[in-house]
Amino acid sequence: MRTLVKELVGKIGKHVTVEGWVHSRRDHGGLIFIDVRDHTGVAQLVINPQQGDTFTRAGELRDEYVISAEGEVKERDAELKNDKIETGSLELVVSSLTILNRSEALPIQPFSDAQANEELRLKYRYLDLRRPKMQHMLMKRAEMYRRIRAFMDEHEFMEVATPILASSSPEGARDFLIPSRVHEGKFYALPQAPQQFKQLLMVGGVSRYYQLAACFRDEDPRADRLYGEFYQLDLEMSFVEDGETVRAMTEPLIKQLATDFAGKRLMSEDIPRIPYSEAMDTYGSDKPDLRFEMKLVDLSDIFKDSEFSVFKKAVDAGGVVKAICVNGAAGLSRSQIDSFTEIARSEGAGGLAYIAYENNEVKSPIAKFMNETELAELKNRMGANDGDTIFFAADTRKTANKVLGRLRSEFGDHFGLKDPNVVALAWIIDFPFYEFDDKAGKMDFGHNPFSMPKGGLEVLENTEDKLSIVADQYDMVMNGYEICSGGVRNHNPEVLYKVFGLLGYDAAYVESRFGAMLSAFKFGAPPHAGCAYGVDRLFMELMGESNIREIVAFPKNGSGIDVMMNSPSTVDSSQLKELGL
């Protein structure tokens, strides 16, 4: 019967068996100390030379050998206690020692402060997982899942598994395709989300559905985006016609996770609802980090007749001049400003104009083009003080917002405005139903084609400017990350045809792609709404990580390769033949 390391504290004087890994060894020649580690902690074993074979065997131990040690738990003398570890007041005096398995010298040192590079850590992930931090991640992830399930259960949601072998959906991300053996030339696809299945569950009479669902998308990864597969807390509620019901229902869960679970402080108990257009205009992003202000200010009226042609031209062309005021940025060096300029350029800006206020002087390459009135009005409008710098974007509204939104986030990082102990939540609502795709030169869905246009058929048919149609669609934003996306669904076949029809897709197209859903909606589909939280990204932010691979047990690398399991891999020609490939 094995005793866990953390249980030793209550076992002074008892004879026990402890099993685990050799964490470190201190061989004094005539006396050997072994630190044994299991998932609950580390404890010291003492092996005396009187123990004969056992002592000899202890001398053979190396780091990460797997052992079973039997003996008596003794309280250490006062001067020998180690207050650095929980079991430091005791030790196990070993009478019998078994080597359960040996270990070669490790290719990475999981317990060293210097961390091996990520590629090696991923290749030897099973060793990397022994690190206390990774153990903690696994345990916290499990705890989060327990809390989610308890919450959903309490709110009478029913967990239903939906298929992993699904069908290809044309919109959205690239699919992972699975060739069918039985039906040569045909393919399954791994679901990008259980979207259609969960809506069909609503038609099937399920009132409240949820699932911790695996989702698959073949898109290039990022630091906050896993390659290939990720998990969503997917949920849907029937007989719900307003998104507020869904938002209000799930909010307590997220608050609980942010506070009780992650130990952080909420920026505000009330979670603001911000229309998409306002978020873009005020923060230059549909996922603003609301832990700090630094709002975008429209200065077009000041500069519409300016001598400074760059600004005037932008306004004349129908664009805007907008700016952000960054506290303390007057101290930025030339090269730091250059690197922010590079960032602005990468978002489409022509350059990065600025005005710094330092020691009550105006320092700026562009101030000479402005008159006293403009400078005074500018400073007043931006609320700039000594030490601040105002950064400008003069461009189309879209580009100016994008550039300043990105800079706002970068400055937030640079000046430490993103308090890691604070969670700022917001709902971004009223997304545009359609957007103009500049590159394709045509209209496309702004977000999710399955959500209900606000106003329904009436609005779809009678609105002149289709780009002004708003979807009943909502995202939850946490500290600058989109952690949830949801909507009131379009359960009306007529409206669904119309929604696609406006983009030029005819009925036959819609039927071929979404036949099951269309047909289901003809047989008494209840109104329904729902959402899906990206639990990996949510967990990442709650754990204070900026790299999503740090919080997942076995992630793929940035090229979509599992360097440990060596996937993707080639397969036998016989396997291909069986599939008719």
Next chain:
RNA sequence: GGGCUCGUAGUGAAGUUGGCCUAUCACGCCUCCCUGUCACGGAGGAGAUCGCCGGUUCGAAUCCGGUCGGGCCCGCCA
């Protein structure tokens, strides 16, 4: 697909304005010594042609070109 960046013993780093580099340090590894350590200590040892290929040069870890691999970002992610 594009941009930026990195690649030096098993691991992490230093060296990178060309030459005292026969490449330095720490951890790890191996041998020996050590009865109260807990990052044990002490003595000794093995281990790297500096990602790879080519070029410039009297001389390349260092400069140039190419290539491979990693990371971040853009595109993409309904």
